[in-house]
Amino acid sequence: MPFPPDPPLAWTRVATRTLHRTPFIELEQNDVIRPDGSAGDYTLARFVNRAVGVVPWEKGGVWLVGQSRFALGRYSWEIPEGGVPQDEDMEEAARRELKEETGITADTLTHLFDIHTSNSCTDEWGQTFLATGLTHGETELEATEDIQRLFVTLDEALAAIERGRITDGLTVASLYKVALMRANGELG
Amino acid sequence: MPFPPDPPLAWTRVATRTLHRTPFIELEQNDVIRPDGSAGDYTLARFVNRAVGVVPWEKGGVWLVGQSRFALGRYSWEIPEGGVPQDEDMEEAARRELKEETGITADTLTHLFDIHTSNSCTDEWGQTFLATGLTHGETELEATEDIQRLFVTLDEALAAIERGRITDGLTVASLYKVALMRANGELG
Numbered sequence: 001m002p003f004p005p006d007p008p009l010a011w012t013r014v015a016t017r018t019l020h021r022t023p024f025i026e027l028e029q030n031d032v033i034r035p036d037g038s039a040g041d042y043t044l045a046r047f048v049n050r051a052v053g054v055v056p057w058e059k060g061g062v063w064l065v066g067q068s069r070f071a072l073g074r075y076s077w078e079i080p081e082g083g084v085p086q087d088e089d090m091e092e093a094a095r096r097e098l099k100e101e102t103g104i105t106a107d108t109l110t111h112l113f114d115i116h117t118s119n120s121c122t123d124e125w126g127q128t129f130l131a132t133g134l135t136h137g138e139t140e141l142e143a144t145e146d147i148q149r150l151f152v153t154l155d156e157a158l159a160a161i162e163r164g165r166i167t168d169g170l171t172v173a174s175l176y177k178v179a180l181m182r183a184n185g186e187l188g
Numbered sequence: 189m190p191f192p193p194d195p196p197l198a199w200t201r202v203a204t205r206t207l208h209r210t211p212f213i214e215l216e217q218n219d220v221i222r223p224d225g226s227a228g229d230y231t232l233a234r235f236v237n238r239a240v241g242v243v244p245w246e247k248g249g250v251w252l253v254g255q256s257r258f259a260l261g262r263y264s265w266e267i268p269e270g271g272v273p274q275d276e277d278m279e280e281a282a283r284r285e286l287k288e289e290t291g292i293t294a295d296t297l298t299h300l301f302d303i304h305t306s307n308s309c310t311d312e313w314g315q316t317f318l319a320t321g322l323t324h325g326e327t328e329l330e331a332t333e334d335i336q337r338l339f340v341t342l343d344e345a346l347a348a349i350e351r352g353r354i355t356d357g358l359t360v361a362s363l364y365k366v367a368l369m370r371a372n373g374e375l376g
Contacts, residue, residue, distance in 0.1 A: 002340050003254075003353060006263035010256035010334045019208050019215065022231045025309050027207065027215045032258065035334035043210045044259050045233040045309060068198035069307045070220065071232050075194035076307060083308070113349050117306040117357045119257045119264060120271070121213050121233060124306050125355075146198045146223035152190050161301050165191060167313075169305045173361035180364055183371035 010035035011042070024048055024083065044121055049083035051117065051126030053170035054094040055178050056080065056104050057187065058134045062157055062175070064166075065101050066148040077150065077160065078168040079128070079175070094129045100140045102149050107133025112177050117169050128174045130181075154179060198223035199230070212236055212271065232309055237271035239305065239314030241358035242282040243366050244268065244292050245375065246322045250345055250363070252354075253289050254336040265338065265348065266356040267316070267363070282317045288328045290337055295321025300365050305357050316362040318369075342367060 012033040019027040026046040034040050056063040062079065069076045082097040084090060091109050098104050110130040117124045141147055152160070157175050160166040166175075181187050200221040207215040214234040222228050244251040250267065257264045270285040272278060279297050286292050298318040305312045329335055340348070345363050348354040354363075369375050 002338065002344055003265060003348065004336070004338070006254075007256070007336075009258075009261060009263070011258040013258075020217065020231060022229065025231060025233070027231070027233070029208065030258075035256065041210065042258050043208060043213060043215070045213070045215070047309070051306075051308075066192075066194075068195070068223065069304075070197075070199040070201075070218075070230050071307050071309060071311050072304060073197060073311075075197070076304070077191060113360055114352045114355050115357050115360050116257075116260060116264070116355045118239075118310060118312050119259050119356055120239075121235070121259060122306060122310065123259050123261075148192070148195075150190065150192070156190055160191065164302045167302050167304045168307055169303050169357050169361065172301055172303055173357065173364060176361060176364035176368055180368045180371060183368060 044123065047122060047124040049085055050090065051081065051124055051170065052084050052090055052093045052097060053079045053081040053126065053128040053174055054098045054109070054131050055112070055128065055174050056098060056102060056106065056131045056134055057178065058132070061151055061153040062178070063102050063104065064150045064152060064157065066150060067146060076168055077166050078171045081170055090127050091129065094131070098131055099137075100142070101147055103137045103139040104131070105135045105137065106131035112174055115170065115173065126170060128170055130178060154182065232311065235310060235312040237273055238278065239269065239312055239358065240272050240278055240281045240285060241267045241269040241314065241316040241362055242286045242297070242319050243300070243316065243362050244286060244290060244294065244319045244322055245366065246320070249339055249341040250366070251290050251292065252338045252340060252345065254338060255334060264356055265354050266359045269358055278315050279317065282319070286319055287325075288330070289335055291325045291327040292319070293323045293325065294319035300362055303358065303361065314358060316358055318366060342370065
């Protein structure tokens, strides 16, 4: 255990006001005292939901989903992902997103890691899972979802990260962890 | 090349207004046409800077930095990271952050991957690098930075991810990639 105990939080919140609220984020302006004692402003995007991602693994490869990402103004290939309301179990949400976006149900979900996706100006937190023992069925896409499915070998997926074709954070981190598990002989 | 060509972007932006602007993010409300043709609202946090992270690698381990993260309300152990103005080169910025936060200069920086950290409601983009051939000197911390340094073996760092002690997205993704490189015999 090389990590020392956490010191007290070095920031103090003096006042908070909500600038704008949507079903997905709350934009929050804070008056703060910085670690050096000076006064400042710290504006955040607080996420209403948690994020979940799931790596559907079979036959040496993974199922990806492709969709237009408005925030990026571009198309993105990713593991199945979604937002998780505060009252929904994370693993159940992973199973739900997997079924909705790919039609897949899984015998086993294995937790991969917890993650804060972008901790300078958001509080978004999430988890990802490895899904194995896959059974294929019908998708259950929402009307606003415009999603393609694609099976690629893990090596093809890693090569796509290398050339910047896959950039989604949960996807990059999860695929590298799964590749490490494979290298360590921890995958079937 | 298993990936099909990208289809046209399925979202249309009808109108945009800036809700609030800080030196770090611009909160933007958009009137949009969704992929299914319905009208909607899409609010984003646009990041003014790019994100950079760097894994300082020597003797089978990495140098981490610990700091209070206001957005999370908790202490966080991470690879050295920071914001990169649009006119600064990413690799130069990685060297700058490494020097400022750890006092380290590196012979070689190797690009690890490009990443969109949270693409549902932000456009934040970044890159991370592996730093090797390290020389240790004095840190150059800003007055508002309250940072500890810690050397841990890569296995200790991976164990800290496993138990949720390390959760920062750039850090999680970068450490799994570096561990995969080690497993593949690609590290010195």
